[in-house]
Amino acid sequence: MKNSKITRRTFIGAVAATGGLAKISLGQKPKTTSKIDRFALVTRHNPVLRKIEPLSPLSVGNGEFAFTCDATGLQTFDDDYKDAMPLCTMSNWGWHTKPMPENLIGKTYQMTEYDTYDRKVAYHTGRAGQQEHYDYLRENPHRLHLGKIGLRLLKADGSEAQADDIKDIEQKLDLWTGIIESRFKFEGKVVTVRTVAHPTHDLLAVSIESGLLAEGKLAVRLAFPYGSQTMQAADWNAPEKHQSKVISQTANRAEIQRVLDNDKYFTSVSWSGNAKFETEKTHHFVLKPRANQKLEFSLAFAPNAPVKNLPTSNATFAASENYWKDFWTKGAAVELIESNDKRAKELERRIVLSQYLTAINCSGSLPPQETGLTTNSWYGKFHLEMHWWHAAQFALWNRLPMLEKSLDWYARVLPSAKARARQQGYAGARWAKMTDASGRDSPSGIGPLLIWQQPHPIFYAELCYQLKPTRTTLLKFKQIVEETAEFMDSFPYYEAKKDRYVLGPPVIPAQENHPAKETWNPTFELEYWNYGLKKANEWRERLGIKRNPRWDDVIKKLSPLPVKDGVYMAHENCPQTFTERNIDHPSMLGAYGILTGELVDKETMRRTLRKVMKEWKWEDTWGWDYPMTAMTAARLGETATAIDALLLDTPKNGYAANGHNYQRPNLPLYLPGNGGLLYAVALMAMGWKDAPKQPAPGFPKDWKVRVEDFNAALFQTI
DSSP states (O other), X not given: OTTOOOOHHHHHHHHHOOTTOOOOOTTOOOOTTSOOOHHHHHHTTOOEESSOOTTOOEEEEOSSEEEEEOTTSSSTTGGGTTTTSOOOEEESSOXXXXXXXXXXXXXXXXXXXXXXXXXXXEETTOOTTOHHHHHHHHHSSEEOOOOEEEEEEBOTTSOBOXXXXXXXXXXXXXXXXXXXXXXXXXXXXXXXXXXXXXXXXXXXXXEEEOHHHHTTOEEEEEEOOBOOSSTTOOBTTOGGGEEEEEEEEXXXXXXXXXXXXXXXXXXEEEEESSEEEEEEETTEEEEEEOSOSEEEEEEEEESSSOOSSOOOHHHHHHHHHHHHHHHHHHSOEEEOTTOOSTTHHHHXXXXXHHHHHHHHHHSSSSOOOTTTTTSOSGGGOEEHHHHHHHHHHHHHTTOHHHHHHHHHHHHHTHHHHHHHHHHTTOSSOOOOSEEOTTOOOOOOSSGGGBOTTTTHHHHHHXXXXXXXXXXXXXXXXXXXXXXHHHHXXXXXXXXXXXXXXXXXXXXXXXXXXXXXXXXXXXXXXXXXXXXXXXXXXXXXXXXTOOOOHHHHXXXXXXXXXXXXXXXEOSXXXXXXSSSSOOOSOOGGGGGGTTSOOTTOXXXXXXXHHHHHHHHOOGGGSOTTHHHHHHHHHHHTTOHHHHHHHHXXXXXXXXXXXXXXXXXXXXXXXXXXXXXXXXXHHHHHHHOOXXXXXXXXXXXXXXXXXXXXXXXXHHHTOO
């Protein structure tokens, strides 16, 4: 297995590796009047692996902390996964910053000035002559792999086991309880490992049963890496650059202090029964049981001080069972298994697994990175335009608190966003694109020139208000809405000759392959500007404040959506419609898919959708493009196209056995695809503003769609 090449065929194998699932005929027709059997719905899609799947490891987590394991239930054979899906232990607070090179200390990163209607506006896009500085700011801070927890398996000859030495693998993630159970044989002896994350602590609990424990052939190894900006989030070749020090130890507990440059955190291990914790070598520790066939332990990570009262492993398993039962029974549900379309079971599987994956990766106190807490993408930083795709769906699926957790971050970084707008000569708050917990913009040739993340906070605030229409909600988001709208008012240029407001240049639209200096009036962004400013003024009226007349003026005189040859274009200055740039995101569809399309002509959008479906280069798209296209098709009444879009057979739209939406070797999972799928399915199942008055209006009429516990009123507004 070591250094095995990961190919497209390997990924297809991972998608198919769902053995052990219940065999259910799509022709079965339970009584439609009964409630959905949530347990059956969820557990028939429990991932079951029977071999090492480097692109489909299983994870446990809680939105703030996650742990991804190999076929042993821990991170024993991480080398076999490192070039496919690295096995990481991650948290929202776990970041590392490398020391700045001496030659950069005291230097100022030089921004690039763009001509913006007779004034110069500076952006973090330049790398010419300052590549090292550019790279340092992009790569730091980076999210950190907090520590590897694996088995130490000794063969009869005393050597350590390799991945090929374990046999008869059967590993299952029980979605109903959040517990991974891994069974395998090593030299003829059975090993059973149960792995779980605590629902409210950054803590992993593990139970191991095997005769190998008493024989001294099985122990647990804990190892710590230096930080890295790579996908692996770990550098195992720099032991001199960090410290791992046991600061306290008793008969059943050990505490380790970790120091990496100016960053520090703590790891606490507690175990039951007779076992010994000892240092194996620098940064490596071993927990060895003594003459017993079961080992249970808890391992917690903390940023400031060791966790004082660690929950026991038994308590953690019980807490997980209660948490996930509540998750699956109290949120909304969609069941498709009664449908005769052979694709229904696969779509239902994707829906169930996407709920689990977004819960453990995207429901924390920070907007998530595109790979969540599973592995690193873009150095662990998150992209604010993608926050919508990760988390807006929580509101639709009646899990609003999972969205709300991350919204407080916008208030924390508001001063940074306002400073960015002022530095560029604009009012209000300009939200970064690629950032970290500080809210600082990262240099990029594209990111700083994007604008479609700007209205997002208003959209989130509106979701919260529709579900909790109180003055408390209005006051909570008042400043965020106001400052966001102030920037949106000041950014467009008033073109007096045509009596209209123009977005850009410079601007890069959601379809990112358009040059900033030659782009203006992107279709989706115009529609989103109209939405954001209108909602901001509605927000004022709800609070008893007069509408802002400047915002109304921009709304009234905003440029029309650009059309050429009867279809919507990515932006007004496109040289052709689709012949030159029909790759990346078909973002024009979002104007009447993501949004309600107040400025959209439906027949023009229908022609656009059909042209996109026929001519777009789908192999060069991204995971969220398929649900976006499905939403547009649904709103237009093209329900068969909506299903086709959701399940297009393209390289970027596969979902592995664990539910991961693979994109490319350095992006082996893509949570915007999972979150987008959930948003689209909810919309198709429940309807939208001005939807036909019929059940599941976004699905073909011959599909049997059962829905439960959605907030119907919300869907009349989106």
